[in-house]
Amino acid sequence: MLLGKNLKYLRKGKQMTQENLSDQLGIKRTMISAYEDGRSEPKLSTLKLIGDIFSVSLDELLYHDIEKKGRKATQKKDIKILTVSLDNEENENITMIPQKASAGYLNGYADPEFVQQLPQFHLPNLSKNATYRAFEINGDSMLPLPSGTVVIGAYVEQLTDIKSGKTYILVSETEGVVYKRVFNYLEENGKLFLVSDNDMYKPYEIPGEDVKEVWEAKAFISTDFPNPKDRNKPVTLEDIADMISELKNNIVKSK
Incomplete structure (x- = not known):
C-alpha cells in the first residue's frame, strides 16, 4: 500500500503541516506521522476525509504512486480504438x-x-x-x-x-x-x-x-x-x- 508516501506527498504539495492536516481530520498530529511512516492505518471514515481534502479517490490514494506517476487523470491512457462507421467508399461517416x-x-x-x-x-x-x-x-x-x-x-x-x-x-x-x-x-x-x-x-x-x-x-x-x-x-x-x-x-x- 502507498498510503503513507502519497499522504506525505499530497500534504506537502498543499503546503500543509501535519498539525494543519490533523486539525482538519480531527485527530492527533502524532497519528498523521504514524500514517506517513506506515506505523498505523486510518479508519475508513478518516480515509474518506483525506480523499475529500486532496480530491483523490481511495484507490489512487492507496495503490497509485502519485509522486512517481502523477495523478491518474493526467496520465496518458492507451489510445482507444474508436468505433466508427464507413460509407461504401470507406470514408468515415x-x-x-x-x-x-x-x-x-x-x-x-x-x-x-x-x-x-x-x-x-x-x-x-x-x-x-x-x-x-x-x-x-x-x-x-x-x-x-x-x-x-x-x-x-x-x-x-x-x-x-x-x-x-x-x-x-x-x-x-x-x-x-x-x-x-x-x-x-x-x-x-x-x-x-x-x-x-x-x-x-x-x-x-x-x-x-x-x-x-x-x-x-x-x-x-x-x-x-x-x-x-x-x-x-x-x-x-x-x-x-x-x-x-x-x-x-x-x-x-x-x-
Whole structure:
C-alpha cells in the first residue's frame, strides 16, 4: 500500500503541516506521522476525509504512486480504438446521437452494432485528419444555441489536450452526454470544471477519471437561428478570463 508516501506527498504539495492536516481530520498530529511512516492505518471514515481534502479517490490514494506517476487523470491512457462507421467508399461517416439515444450511448459507444444503427451523414469542409461525431443537445444551458441543435465534435484522444475555455461534448459516467465550456484543472486537482454559457446555470466539476470520451466542438446545425436575446449577453474573452479567475479562487478556497 502507498498510503503513507502519497499522504506525505499530497500534504506537502498543499503546503500543509501535519498539525494543519490533523486539525482538519480531527485527530492527533502524532497519528498523521504514524500514517506517513506506515506505523498505523486510518479508519475508513478518516480515509474518506483525506480523499475529500486532496480530491483523490481511495484507490489512487492507496495503490497509485502519485509522486512517481502523477495523478491518474493526467496520465496518458492507451489510445482507444474508436468505433466508427464507413460509407461504401470507406470514408468515415459522422455518427449522429439524437437526444433519445444519449442515454444508451454511454453503454453502447464502443459497440460497433450500436453505432452502425445510429444515423450517419457527411459534411463538407471538415478536416479529414479527425474523427467526428454529432450530438443533439438538450436544454437551454448553452444559449444562444437552442435545445435541439446538433453539435459536431472532433475526437480528443487525451484529456490533457483539453484547452480551457473551449466548448466540448463530454461523455462521462456521472453526467452522461453533456455539452459545456470546459476548464482544465487536471494537473491541479484531477478535475474538469464545466461552465454553461447561460449564466443561469452554476459551474460544476467532474473527476477526469469519470470521462469516457471528449469531442471538441467544431460546427453546429440548427433549424433555429441563434437569437442574442436568448441570453443576457454574449460570451466574450473578458467573460472567459473572469470564469478562469473565479474557478482558480474556488480551488484555492477548497485547499
